[in-house]
Amino acid sequence: xxxxxxxxxxxxxxxxxxxxxxxxxxxxxxxxxxxxxxxxxxxxxxxxxxxxxxxxxxxxxxxxxxxxxxxxxxxxxxxxxxxxxxxxxxxxxxxxxxxxxxxxxxxxxxxxxxxxxxxxxxxxxxxxxxxxxxxxxxxxxxxxxxxxxxxxxxxxxxxxxxxxxxxxxxxxxxxxxxxxxxxxxxxxxxxxxxxxxxxxxxxxxxxxxxxxxxxxxxxxxxxxxxxxxxxxxxxxxxxxxxxxx
Amino acid sequence: xxxxxxxxxxxxxxxxxxxxxxxxxxxxxxxxxxxxxxxxxxxxxxxxxxxxxxxxxxxxxxxxxxxxxxxxxxxxxxxxxxxxxxxxxxxxxxxxxxxxxxxxxxxxxxxxxxxxxxxxxxxxxxxxxxxxxxxxxxxxxxxxxxxxxxxxxxxxxxxxxxxxxxxxxxxxxxxxxxxxxxxxxxxxxxxxxxxxxxxxxxxxxxxxxxxxxxxxxxxxxxxxxxxxxxxxxxxxxxxxxxxxx
DNA sequence: CGAATCTTTGATGCCGTTCAACAGCTGTGG
DNA sequence: CCACAGCTGTTGAACGGCATCAAAGATTCG
Numbered sequence: 001x002x003x004x005x006x007x008x009x010x011x012x013x014x015x016x017x018x019x020x021x022x023x024x025x026x027x028x029x030x031x032x033x034x035x036x037x038x039x040x041x042x043x044x045x046x047x048x049x050x051x052x053x054x055x056x057x058x059x060x061x062x063x064x065x066x067x068x069x070x071x072x073x074x075x076x077x078x079x080x081x082x083x084x085x086x087x088x089x090x091x092x093x094x095x096x097x098x099x100x101x102x103x104x105x106x107x108x109x110x111x112x113x114x115x116x117x118x119x120x121x122x123x124x125x126x127x128x129x130x131x132x133x134x135x136x137x138x139x140x141x142x143x144x145x146x147x148x149x150x151x152x153x154x155x156x157x158x159x160x161x162x163x164x165x166x167x168x169x170x171x172x173x174x175x176x177x178x179x180x181x182x183x184x185x186x187x188x189x190x191x192x193x194x195x196x197x198x199x200x201x202x203x204x205x206x207x208x209x210x211x212x213x214x215x216x217x218x219x220x221x222x223x224x225x226x227x228x229x230x231x232x233x234x235x236x237x238x239x240x241x242x243x244x245x
Numbered sequence: 246x247x248x249x250x251x252x253x254x255x256x257x258x259x260x261x262x263x264x265x266x267x268x269x270x271x272x273x274x275x276x277x278x279x280x281x282x283x284x285x286x287x288x289x290x291x292x293x294x295x296x297x298x299x300x301x302x303x304x305x306x307x308x309x310x311x312x313x314x315x316x317x318x319x320x321x322x323x324x325x326x327x328x329x330x331x332x333x334x335x336x337x338x339x340x341x342x343x344x345x346x347x348x349x350x351x352x353x354x355x356x357x358x359x360x361x362x363x364x365x366x367x368x369x370x371x372x373x374x375x376x377x378x379x380x381x382x383x384x385x386x387x388x389x390x391x392x393x394x395x396x397x398x399x400x401x402x403x404x405x406x407x408x409x410x411x412x413x414x415x416x417x418x419x420x421x422x423x424x425x426x427x428x429x430x431x432x433x434x435x436x437x438x439x440x441x442x443x444x445x446x447x448x449x450x451x452x453x454x455x456x457x458x459x460x461x462x463x464x465x466x467x468x469x470x471x472x473x474x475x476x477x478x479x480x481x482x483x484x485x486x487x488x489x490x
Numbered sequence: 491c492g493a494a495t496c497t498t499t500g501a502t503g504c505c506g507t508t509c510a511a512c513a514g515c516t517g518t519g520g
Numbered sequence: 521c522c523a524c525a526g527c528t529g530t531t532g533a534a535c536g537g538c539a540t541c542a543a544a545g546a547t548t549c550g
Contacts, residue, residue, distance in 0.1 A: 077397055080486045085401045099393040102386025107394055127386075131379055138372065141347025144389045148344040149352055151396035152322060156330045158403035159447025163506070194529060202404025204507055209530055225515090225529070241325045408538070439497065449539050454498050470497075470547075 016040050020119075025093030025180060026067045027121065030139030039136070042129055044120040045069070049112035055096065057109045064120045065097030071116025072191030075099075075108045076199075086200040088150065089113075089192060091177050095121075098147050101140070113191045158202045161241075166201040167211050169240035171221070175230055186233070190226040261285050265364075270338030270425060271312045272366065275384030284381070287374055289365040290314070294357035300341065302354045309365045310342030316361025317436030320344075320353045321444075331445040333395065334358075334437060336422050340366075343392050346385070358436045403447045406486075411446040412456050414485035416466070420475055431478070435471040 017028040017040055031039050047066065049055060055066050058078060066073075073090040087108055090096050100107045101123070130137040157166045171188070179185035190197075194212075198205045212228075215221045220236055222229040230236060262273040262285055276284050292311065294300060300311050303323060311318075318335040332353055335341050345352045346368070375382040402411045416433070424430035435442075439457075443450045457473075460466045465481055467474040475481060 077401065079401055079405060083405060085397075085405060087397050087400065099397070100390060102383055102388070102390045103394075107390065107397070127379070127383065130382065131376060134372070134376055137375065137382065138347055141372075141385070141389070143347070144386070144393070145345060145347045145352065147393050148389070148396055149348075151393055151400060152330075152332050152344070152352070155332065155396060155399050155403060155447075156322065156324055158400060160324060160328060160330060193527090195527095202400075205529080206508085206531085207506060210506095213530070438495090440495095450496090451498080451540085452538060455538095458498070 016045075017043060017119075020045075020069070022067070022069065022093040022181075026119075027095065027139070030136050031133060032135070035133055035135070038129060038133070042121055042125040044122070047118040047120050049073075049116045049118065051112055051114050053112050055110040055112070055118060056106050058107065059105045062097070062100045062103055062106050062123060064122050065095055065101070065126070066110070066118040066120055067095045068092050069117045069119055072113040073110050073116060073118075074113055074192065074196060074200075075110045077108045084199065086196055087154075089174075089196075089200070091191070092181060094177075095143060097121075097123075098140075098144050099151075101144055113196070154200075163201075163203050163207050163211050164214075165240055166203065167197070167208065167215070168220075168236045170197065170201060171228065171230060172233070172236055172240055175233070186230040188228045188230070190228060193226075261290075262288060262364075265290075265314070267312070267314065267338040267426075271364075272340065272384070275381050276378060277380070280378055280380070283374060283378070287366055287370040289367070292363040292365050294318075294361045294363065296357055296359050298357050300355040300357070300363060301351045303352065304350045307342070307345045307348055307351050307368060309367050310340055310346070310371070311355070311363040311365055312340045313337050314362045314364055317358040318355050318361060318363075319358055319437065319441060319445075320355045322353045329444065331441055332399075334419075334441075334445070336436070337426060339422075340388065342366075342368075343385075343389050344396075346389055358441070399445075408446075408448050408452050408456050409459075410485055411448065412442070412453065412460070413465075413481045415442065415446060416473065416475060417478070417481055417485055420478070431475040433473045433475070435473060438471075 017023050017026070018036060020026070020028075023029070027043075028036060028039060047055075049071070055073065056062075056064075068090050070092055073096055074086050075088045075090065075096055076084045076086045078084055087099070088096075090110075096110050097106070126136075126140070130140055157169060161169070174188055174190070175185045178188060192200075194205050194208045197203075198208045201208070212221070212223050216223050220230075220232045220239075222231055262268050262271070262281060265271070265273075268274070272288075273281060273284060292300075294316070300318065301307075301309075313335050315337055318341055319331050320333045320335065320341055321329045321331045323329055332344070333341075335355075341355050342351070371381075371385070375385055402414060406414070419433055419435070420430045423433060437445075439450050439453045442448075443453045446453070457466070457468050461468050465475075465477045465484075467476055
């Protein structure tokens with residue numbers, strides 16, 4: 001599996017959310033400054049995963065949520081046929097495990113797409129802290145509500161939109177999430193393979209590849225492998241219509 | 246819209262969850278008996294809807310969740326094209342509005358498929374009560390988690406399963422939810438039209454109709470209109486594989 | 491009883507899958 | 521350093537499941 005790193009052994013890494021560059025995206029945004037200290041008692045920073053390692057697996061007892069600090073995570077559930085269905089991609093500042101809040105076991109598995117570091121939120125501590133901080137409880141509801149909305153948006157994509165529309169929407173979603181992190185909204189380095197995009201969007205790999213090529217030829221994007229440049233954002237928006245996530 | 250009925254005007258309807266036949270399915274199952282009284286302060290029973298009326302509409306300010314007491318409700322979201330995408334069907338004992346918990350506005354609209362009665366849970370009261378009752382807070386997380394799981398299950402249906410499989414899974418889901426209410430698990434009276442089934446499952450109406458006819462001819466079910474009898478549950482299970490909801 | 495809605499059935503065609511093959515990239519080991 | 525395997529991405533050809541179009545029967549309800 002994965003290994004914890006004693007925080008003390010990394011002197012240059014200030015522990016605590018206060019100094020984290022993602023604190024404006026992550027859970028700390030829910031609490032006031034004087035409450036921040038009690039939140040930090042819940043957080044265990046410095047949880048590292050190599051590419052392909054799991055943060056948790058479906059059906060394991062649910063213990064923690066994790067904030068992505070760097071890298072990228074995919075979550076997926078297994079169908080009874082043993083196929084995997086990707087339910088989401090999570091970038092730095094985003095939190096995984098909320099779909100299991102309140103459940104006994106993890107509802108999905110979470111796997112690193114590349115070398116990633118996470119912060120761990122112990123669920124039992126988070127729950128009892130939420131008893132004391134109304135803001136936090138409210139924010140947890142909000143985060144879960146967002147999970148539902150994202151999943152419903154995915155359902156709409158899958159049931160009503162063509163391959164072109166799904167892929168355009170996904171590129172725009174990634175773009176807006178990149179720009180939240182103050183990265184370029186047009187020069188994307190995708191953390192996931194075509195295979196994963198296809199799985200997530202309910203398409204065949206070949207279809208994803210063909211659509212990307214077509215987008216490239218029609219001037220909407222430039223793409224070579226995982227490096228994608230959005231050349232005509234408005235054109236993509238016109239295609240996607242329903243902005244995913 | 247819809248109208249409240251002063252509880253006093255319905256003497257035969259005992260107010261309060263204690264006497265409700267659905268209390269074992271609904272929110273009261275989260276709290277102990279001595280806590281039940283405080284929960285009842287949150288609940289406003291006797292909220293009636295005629296067929297086609299809305300309990301709430303997407304983007305209205307979020308105020309309440311509603312437990313279905315009788316009838317049936319569909320929830321749906323609007324795509325930017327104005328099409329509707331049904332996100333769930335809710336039967337007695339089930340609760341609508343949890344996908345909006347913590348949000349400012351309703352994430353979806355809720356419409357009665359037939360004459361229905363609801364119990365209203367005011368969100369602000371529920372939230373502050375959850376501050377006091379850890380069990381309740383935990384149960385709310387659990388209910389939201391279930392919403393996520395259901396939505397993810399729908400996504401799997403939409404992206405990986407054929408029309409036959411989706412319809413088999415839906416019939417089985419309805420069957421198990423009927424039997425939870427101590428109704429026959431094989432003699433179903435569907436509260437929704439083919440149109441709604443098709444929309445929910447991401448299919449054309451004609452496909453739903455054809456599949457139902459095919460199921461009938463192959464002895465899996467008997468169907469005339471909304472009256473469906475499951476004749477070969479195991480056969481349906483073999484088809485569906487991934488049991489929805 | 492007639493209008494509207496719902497359901498079913500048939501014919502046709504398209505979008506995306508499937509099958510197949512190849513090219514590029516990366517890491518490994520002789 | 522190169523050969524080879526494994527993975528990833530692209531492209532082509534053919535098939536098929538489901539949508540679309542069209543229309544007729546069934547049901548509901550004012």
